[in-house]
Every structure is written in C-alpha cells, then in structure tokens.
Amino acid sequence: MGAQSLPLTPAPLTVEQAEAMSRRQIKKHHVAIMLLHWFNAVVWLFELSTGAALIASPYFRVAPYWYINMVTTFFGSRANMLRFHIAVGVTWVIVFAVYVTFGFRTYVRTSVLHGVRIHEQPAWRKFLALQCILFQNEEVCLDADDVRWLKARFLRVMGRNHEPLPPQGLYNAGQKLFAWLVYLAIPVIMLTGLVMALHLISTMTVAWAVVLHFVAVGLVLSGLMIHVYMGAVFPEEKPAFFSMITGMVSELYAYRHHFKWWREVKMQEEAWKLELQGASGSSGVAPPVAGAGSVAAKCPLERTEAKREGAWTFKRIFRAPEYWPPYVAGAGLGLTLLATFVLMGQGLGASGAFTRYLVAILAWVAPNYAAHSSYWSNYVQPGQSPLIAFLVFEIFGAMIGGFVSGWLAGRVRIAVDKGPRISRRTRYALALGGGILTGYGARLARGCTSGLALSGGAVLAVGAWVFMLAVFAAGFIGAYFMRRYWL
Amino acid sequence: MARYAMVTDLRKCVGCQACTVACNSEWEVPTGFARTHVHATGVAGVFPDLVSSFYVAQCNHCDHPACTKACPTGATYQAENGIVHIDRNLCIGCGYCLEACPYGARYISPTIKKADKCDFCSPRLERGQEPACVLTCTAHAKFFGNLEDPKSEVFNMVYEQGARRLETPEVAIGPNVYYLGKKENVDLVLATFPPHRPRLLAPGEIWRGYLKPFILAAVGATFLGQAVAFFHQLKVGEEEFEK
Numbered sequence: 001m002g003a004q005s006l007p008l009t010p011a012p013l014t015v016e017q018a019e020a021m022s023r024r025q026i027k028k029h030h031v032a033i034m035l036l037h038w039f040n041a042v043v044w045l046f047e048l049s050t051g052a053a054l055i056a057s058p059y060f061r062v063a064p065y066w067y068i069n070m071v072t073t074f075f076g077s078r079a080n081m082l083r084f085h086i087a088v089g090v091t092w093v094i095v096f097a098v099y100v101t102f103g104f105r106t107y108v109r110t111s112v113l114h115g116v117r118i119h120e121q122p123a124w125r126k127f128l129a130l131q132c133i134l135f136q137n138e139e140v141c142l143d144a145d146d147v148r149w150l151k152a153r154f155l156r157v158m159g160r161n162h163e164p165l166p167p168q169g170l171y172n173a174g175q176k177l178f179a180w181l182v183y184l185a186i187p188v189i190m191l192t193g194l195v196m197a198l199h200l201i202s203t204m205t206v207a208w209a210v211v212l213h214f215v216a217v218g219l220v221l222s223g224l225m226i227h228v229y230m231g232a233v234f235p236e237e238k239p240a241f242f243s244m245i246t247g248m249v250s251e252l253y254a255y256r257h258h259f260k261w262w263r264e265v266k267m268q269e270e271a272w273k274l275e276l277q278g279a280s281g282s283s284g285v286a287p288p289v290a291g292a293g294s295v296a297a298k299c300p301l302e303r304t305e306a307k308r309e310g311a312w313t314f315k316r317i318f319r320a321p322e323y324w325p326p327y328v329a330g331a332g333l334g335l336t337l338l339a340t341f342v343l344m345g346q347g348l349g350a351s352g353a354f355t356r357y358l359v360a361i362l363a364w365v366a367p368n369y370a371a372h373s374s375y376w377s378n379y380v381q382p383g384q385s386p387l388i389a390f391l392v393f394e395i396f397g398a399m400i401g402g403f404v405s406g407w408l409a410g411r412v413r414i415a416v417d418k419g420p421r422i423s424r425r426t427r428y429a430l431a432l433g434g435g436i437l438t439g440y441g442a443r444l445a446r447g448c449t450s451g452l453a454l455s456g457g458a459v460l461a462v463g464a465w466v467f468m469l470a471v472f473a474a475g476f477i478g479a480y481f482m483r484r485y486w487l
Numbered sequence: 488m489a490r491y492a493m494v495t496d497l498r499k500c501v502g503c504q505a506c507t508v509a510c511n512s513e514w515e516v517p518t519g520f521a522r523t524h525v526h527a528t529g530v531a532g533v534f535p536d537l538v539s540s541f542y543v544a545q546c547n548h549c550d551h552p553a554c555t556k557a558c559p560t561g562a563t564y565q566a567e568n569g570i571v572h573i574d575r576n577l578c579i580g581c582g583y584c585l586e587a588c589p590y591g592a593r594y595i596s597p598t599i600k601k602a603d604k605c606d607f608c609s610p611r612l613e614r615g616q617e618p619a620c621v622l623t624c625t626a627h628a629k630f631f632g633n634l635e636d637p638k639s640e641v642f643n644m645v646y647e648q649g650a651r652r653l654e655t656p657e658v659a660i661g662p663n664v665y666y667l668g669k670k671e672n673v674d675l676v677l678a679t680f681p682p683h684r685p686r687l688l689a690p691g692e693i694w695r696g697y698l699k700p701f702i703l704a705a706v707g708a709t710f711l712g713q714a715v716a717f718f719h720q721l722k723v724g725e726e727e728f729e730k
Contacts (some may be wrong), residue, residue, distance in 0.1 A: 056561030057583075059687065062703065078561055079576030136510040196579045199600030202692075203582035211694040212560055218702030222709040229713045235720060289558050414721040 010167055010259045012251075021252040024204075028170075028254075029247045036099060037244055043092045044224065050085040052216065054078070060214070086197045093190050143261075146173030167259035170194045174230060181223045188216040306359040321326055322409075337458055349456025350398075351439060351448035355379065362384050391451075393441070419486040430485065489568045489633040490606055490663075493621070494644045497668030497676070499628035502527055502541040506620035506629065508597035513619040515610070520594045520604040520679045522546070523620055528679040540672040542680050543629070545620075546592040546605040548662025554612060555683030557587035563602070569663060570607050573621070578602055581693050589658045607631070634663075641665070658682040 013021070029037075033412040053071035061068070075081040089427040145166040150173045152165050167193070171179070192209035199206055231241050239253040254262040323329075337348055359379040363370040363386060370376045378387045406412040442448035445455060445467050453471060456464025493557035503526050523545035530539045531571050548571050555563050555571065563584050578601040585593045585602065592605040598617065608618035621629045634637035644650045650665035651673050659683075666673050677688070687695060 054560055055557045057554055060559050060699060061692065062699065079574055082560065082577050133599070137569050199580040203580060203585075204688075206579060206581045208690045210579070211690045211698060214694065215698050217696075217704060218706060222702075222705045225706070225709045225713060229716070233717065396547060412721065413723075420643050483565070 010164075010255065018252055021255060022250045024251040025248040026251055026254050026262075027247055028243045030247045031247060032099075034244055034247055036095075039095060040092075043088055046088045047085060047092075048217070048221065050075075050081050050088075054085060055084060055214070086193075089190075089199070091192050094193070096186075096190070114280050122131045128340070142173055144174050145174060146162030149173045150177070165257075167256060168261070170258060170261040172257065174226070178223045178227050182220060185216040186211055189220070192216070219351075238410075269372070284393075333454075334458075337454060340390075340394075341455075346390060346450065346456060348394065349391045349447065349455060350395065352443040352451050353395040354439065355443070356386045356389055419484075421487075422485050426485070490613075490635045491548065491569055492632065492634045492641050492645065492663045492665060493545075493607070493618070493669055494641050494650050494665045496626075496628040496630070496644075497540050497666055498670050499626040500525070500541045501626050501628075503625050505623050505625045506543065509623035510605070513611075514601070517596055520591075520596065520603075524611060526674050526680065529652055530680075530709055531675055538671045538675050540675050541609070542676045544590065544592065544680070546588075546607075547590055547664045548607060548660030549663065553583035553587040553589060553613040553660060554593065557583040557685070557687060557691065559691075571604075572609065573602055573604065575599065575601055581688075583688050586688040586691075587685045588660070589685055590653070608725050646676070647694060649665070653677055653680075653682060655681060657685055660685070666714060699724040 005330070041296055042269055050071060052066045054064070055061050072078050072081060086209060093115070145168065149168060150168045152163050153172075153174060155163075156165070192213040195201065196206055196213065211300040231244075232238075232239050239249050242259075243249045251262070254265070324332075340346065356379060356409040357461050359376055360375060361371060363380055370380050371382075385454075386414075403412065416427055418424065422430075439450070445452055445463075447453075447464075449471060452464050457468055499515060503721055504525050507521050507524050511521060514522060516522055521690070523543060526542045526544060528538075528540045528542060530537050548565075550569070552563075552565055552571050552601055555561075555565055558564075558578075559581060560577050560579060562574045562579070563571065564574065565571050573617050580595055580600045580602065582595055584600070585591075585595065591630065593602050595601065596603045608620075611618060618629075618631050621631045630640045630644060632641035633643060634642055641650075645665050648667060650667040652662045653673075653676065654660075654662065666676065684716050
C-alpha cells in the first residue's frame with residue numbers, strides 16, 4: 001500500500017482489518033511526557049487537597065469544616081500544611097521550568113502556519129488561525145474539524161447522538177481545549193503562588209494574587225474533572241489512559257480516534273519503507289536489520305506480534321476480562337489481612353462499619369438513647385464521631401478497590417444479578433431478607449465473615465472457627481433450598 | 488479559662504508614648520509602625536466647657552473579631568482565652584485583616600511582609616509577666632487582668648467603675664480594651680476615632696461576591712454533566728459502548 005492509497009477520511013474496516021490493526025501498537029507518548037503527566041497528577045492531587053483546606057475564612061471557604069480540620073490534623077498544624085503546599089508548588093514550578101527550557105526545541109520544530117492566508121478566512125477561522133500564531137504548535141491548535149468534533153462528542157457523551165466523530169489529530173479537540181485552558185491558567189497559578197509564598201511587590205498585589213490563584217485553579221479543576229473522566233472512566237477513551245502508562249496505543253484506536261495522526265504515521269512509515277528500498281536497491285547491500293540507530297528502529301510503528309505468548313504483561317494481569325483464580329485472590333486477601341493487622345492493629349471487617357453508620361444516625365436522631373443504651377453506648381464516645389474508625393474507611397476503600405478492579409477489566413455497569421426464573425422484584429426482596437438475616441446473625445455472633453471468620457480465624461480464635469463451620473454448613477443447606485431461585 | 492482584658496484610665500493618661508516605646512522595643516516593631524500608639528483628640532467644645540483626651544489605640548482582642556473571618560488562610564485566629572493571634576508561618580501578607588479591623592490596629596511589617604499587631608504580650612503572659620505597656624506606663628494608667636476573676640483590678644474597673652468599650656451601635660463586636668474616665672472624655676475619643684464597619688478589601692469582596700460562586704457553579708455544572716454521562720455509561724454497559 002503506497003502513501004497515495006491511504007484513505008483521506010476514516011473508512012469502515014472489515015473484521016479482519018480491525019483485528020490486525022488492534023494487534024499492532026503505535027508509540028504515542030514519549031517517556032518524558034508520561035513521567036511529566038504523572039508528576040503533574042500527583043502535584044495536583046497534593047495541591048488541591050491542601051489548597052482547599054488552606055482557605056479557612058468563612059467568606060471564601062469552599063471545603064467543609066470537617067475536611068479542613070481533618071487535613072490540619074494530618075499535617076499537625078496549618079503552618080505545616082502551608083509549608084507542604086509551598087514546597088510541592090515550588091518543586092512543580094522548577095520541574096516545569098526545566099521541562100519548558102529543554103523541551104522548547106520540540107515545540108518550535110512542530111510549529112506550522114505555512115501559507116495560511118488568514119485575511120481570506122471567515123472570522124471564526126481567523127480566530128482559529130490566531131491561536132496557532134500564539135502557541136506555534138499545531139498539536140494544540142483547534143481546526144474546523146475540531147469544532148464539529150466538540151459538538152458531536154458532547155452529544156455522544158450525553159447519549160443523545162451517534163453521528164461519527166470528525167477525524168482528529170494527535171490530540172482531539174477536547175484535549176486541545178484543555179491544553180488551552182491549562183496554558184493560560186498555569187502561568188497565573190505559578191506566578192500568584194510565588195507572589196503569595198514570597199510576599200512579593202505589595203500588599204495589594206498579594207491580595208489580588210489570592211483571588212487569581214483561586215479562580216485559575218477553579219477553572220482548571222472543572223477542566224481537569226472532564227479530563228480525568230474522559231481519560232479514565234469513559235469507556236471509548238480507555239486506551240488513552242493506558243497509553244499514559246505504556247506509551248503505546250493500538251493502531252485500531254489510533255485509526256478510530258486520531259485518524260489524522262494515524263494517517264501521518266502511516267505516511268511516515270511509507271516514507272521510511274521507500275528509503276529502505278532505495279538504500280538497498282542502489283548499493284546492493286541487504287536492508288539493515290531493525291536495531292538501535294537503524295531507519296527501521298526510528299519508525300513509530302512497532303510490531304508486537306513478536307512478544308512472547310505467555311508474557312506477564314500489565315494488560316494480562318489487570319485487564320483480563322475473567323476473574324482472578326480464587327487461590328491467587330485468596331493469597332492476596334491473606335496478605336491484605338496481614339497488612340491491616342500490622343498497619344492498623346486490627347483485622348478486616350464489614351458489618352462493624354454498618355453498625356457504626358447506624359450508631360452515627362442514632363446518635364444524631366436520639367443522642368440520649370444512644371449514649372445510655374448498653375449496646376450502642378460502646379460506640380459512642382463524647383466528643384468523637386462513631387464514624388472515625390478504621391472499618392468505616394476500609395469499607396470505602398473496598399468499594400473503590402472493587403470499582404477499580406471492575407473498571408480495569410471493563411465489567412462496570414448497573415445490573416441485577418439474578419436467576420432466570422425470578423423477577424427483579426423477587427430478587428430485591430430476597431436480597432433484602434438475606435441482608436437482614438446476615439446482619440442480625442453477624443451482630444449475634446459479634447462479627448461477620450470478614451470480621452469474625454477471616455480476622456478471628458487468622459488469629460486462631462475458637463469462636464471464629466466454630467462460626468466458619470456453621471456458616472458453611474448453613475450455606476450448604478440454604479443453597480439446596482434456594483437453588484430454584486438461581487437455576 | 489481566662490478572659491483577658493485591658494483597661495486604660497483616660498483620667499491618668501498623659502500621652503507620653505512610653506507604652507509605644509516599651510512595646511516597640513519589646514517586639515522590635517519596625518520604625519514608623521506601632522502595635523500601640525497614643526493619639527490626641529485635640530481640644531473640643533466652647534470655652535469654658537472644653538474637653539480634651541488621649542486615645543491609646545491597640546488591638547482590642549474582640550469577642551467577635553472581624554479580622555479572623557477575613558483572613559483567608561486562618562493565620563489570624565482567636566485563642567480560647569480570647570487573645571487574637573497571628574500565626575506568622577501561615578500569614579501570606581494579603582492585608583485583608585487590615586481592612587477588616589474597625590480599629591486600625593494592624594499593620595503590614597515591611598521587614599517580614601506579614602501582618603502584625605498587639606497580642607497582649609502573650610509570650611510575657613506565659614512567663615507570668617504583665618504586658619510591657621502596662622508595666623512601663625508612667626502614669627500607671629493601664630491595667631491588665633482576667634475579667635472572670637472578681638478579685639482582679641480590671642473586674643472592678645469594668646463592672647464596678649463602669650469602664651467602657653469603644654463601641655457604636657453600628658460596630659459592636661465586643662472589644663476587650665476598656666476605657667475609664669469621664670463620660671465626655673470617652674465620648675470625645677469615640678467621636679474623634681470612631682470604629683469603621685468591618686470591610687473586605689476590594690479583591691476579597693469580588694472573590695466572595697462573584698468569583699467563589701462562579702467557580703463553585705462551574706465545578707458543580709461539570710460534576711453534574713459528568714454524573715449524567717456516567718449514569719448513561721453504567722446503564723448501557725461498557726461492552727456495548729465500544730460498538
């Protein structure tokens with residue numbers, strides 16, 4: 001296939017073509033970009049979480065007081081929190097300064113705008129051309145396709161429309177818009193941050209810097225939320241997320257999502273091929289084998305078929321659509337349990353967290369009863385919320401972990417797991433009934449399968465083993481009677 | 488817990504600025520600034536009913552301070568004993584508190600570029616000493632003590648002799664520096680140096696009134712949009728989405 005035969009617009013692919021393209025990988029990100037990206041992510045996580053807690057004035061505060069107190073307690077004092085905020089921020093400024101200084105040549109090299117006759121264009125195109133002059137970088141310049149793409153993309157995300165998306169370059173229009181926002185806001189954030197940290201120029205300058213810092217961060221935050229959602233949660237763009245770890249995307253993804261870039265890569269590939277043939281044809285020497293410094297090694301298209309079949313890759317372990325084998329998962333659970341004993345001084349649990357949620361509600365609705373009931377009062381300490389407990393946070397961690405695991409494997413969706421013979425409503429009723437019985441039983445036994453069987457069993461508590469045997473015996477018997485609901 | 492207060496006896500004050508000097512040397516206040524300063528009201532009235540007084544200005548450690556609310560970082564805070572402190576490690580020198588204080592008790596130190604003011608000589612209190620201005624006052628016109636202690640001098644002056652706070656109906660945030668003297672003298676001080684309403688500096692006013700709601704709305708709208716999209720994604724399921 002010659003360079004001329006490459007399609008100008010994305011054409012429908014046959015199943016075989018798509019299959020072949022999905023196996024080929026294209027290098028999308030340089031390792032420096034990936035490192036910078038994750039450095040940035042960590043910096044933003046730290047700076048946003050401390051920054052929100054730093055604004056304590058009731059006039060300007062955005063975070064709730066419990067959050068501000070929590071972060072303050074974590075750092076020991078507000079002054080320490082500010083020191084951390086400034087230290088991370090200054091590191092960020094230095095790293096970016098180094099990157100921009102040494103990476104600047106790359107930006108100059110990719111600059112465009114040759115022969116664009118701006119005065120002949122309509123007003124909105126003039127504006128589009130203007131930003132190219134400003135940024136001198138076609139990777140972030142919005143073009144006409146991008147404007148159409150934005151509209152179609154928004155409608156598709158909202159589930160309103162399923163028109164095909166206009167072809168995109170290395171970055172899509174959403175990424176370009178975000179880049180725009182970031183390019184404008186980052187210098188403001190950095191400058192105002194330095195003004196505040198070093199108390200520069202005048203009091204009035206610092207007074208304005210606080211406000212501008214907040215606004216610039218707020219604007220980036222709303223863009224950042226879309227960036228994170230589109231990159232990490234939205235199914236169509238998931239390969240983009242993994243490309244930030246591996247640097248690679250499949251050719252199929254490139255073809256479907258970044259067609260213009262795909263075409264450029266292919267043309268480049270054809271050019272390399274021609275050069276190779278020319279070199280071998282004229283001198284009669286066999287074409288150089290792909291290796292460091294050879295033309296083939298520079299080619300951005302990399303073949304991955306050569307990869308060993310049984311290789312333990314990131315994708316194989318974490319992105320497998322099947323569940324993990326129970327023995328591996330069991331060993332993992334054991335190690336997690338050991339870690340909680342070492343780190344938190346107590347084991348895992350589930351029902352205990354729900355008890356505490358209930359106590360929190362009870363202490364709020366009927367504080368007197370909660371404080372004097374012989375059962376509930378164990379959980380109510382004056383001046384301390386019953387929710388400040390390891391188990392409460394562990395449950396959130398378990399939910400997040402479960403979600404991440406399902407997300408990596410592409411399993412996340414709202415569904416009701418039920419047998420074919422029963423209706424949804426029956427399933428709901430059975431689940432509720434089973435939940436009530438389990439909860440009641442767990443409190444009678446002073447623990448559930450996690451808190452009693454697992455954590456207690458691990459420390460060889462007799463009650464835990466009796467409970468475990470009872471649970472399995474009851475489970476076998478119960479399953480026999482309930483089998484009609486599942487089969 | 489103590490509730491500290493200071494009383495200035497306007498009948499005794501001679502305006503010698505000894506308190507200013509003592510304070511400046513104790514706390515190394517930069518030249519041209521002061522944590523406490525004596526102002527003269529000038530002469531008012533028509534002969535022979537003339538009134539004149541001195542006004543000893545300083546931080547009032549108000550019950551409901553306006554400065555702590557305006558401080559964006561929480562560097563200005565009120566301790567449990569009522570004393571309003573500035574955490575220098577947390578202050579960024581934005582000057583919001585200067586504008587908020589009805590009594591003009593604060594200044595931005597040109598050396599450290601941060602807000603500074605009287606803290607009732609807290610480090611001295613911790614050592615069991617009186618504030619420097621009280622100790623040094625040549626006319627013995629300043630008194631310091633705990634208002635919750637009925638045996639203290641200040642308790643007697645405030646609750647028995649009727650020492651007054653410099654409050655107006657508009658600005659009543661409970662200052663804890665009291666002034667003892669003839670009614671016309673205290674009235675003159677109040678008329679000459681009236682406290683202004685707590686204000687926000689212009690950038691703070693814009694921040695509070697427009698920019699904070701705008702940013703909250705922007706982030707909220709984005710969040711809502713994503714919630715809709717995410718719910719849609721969950722409903723459809725990931726596998727089907729790819730097709």
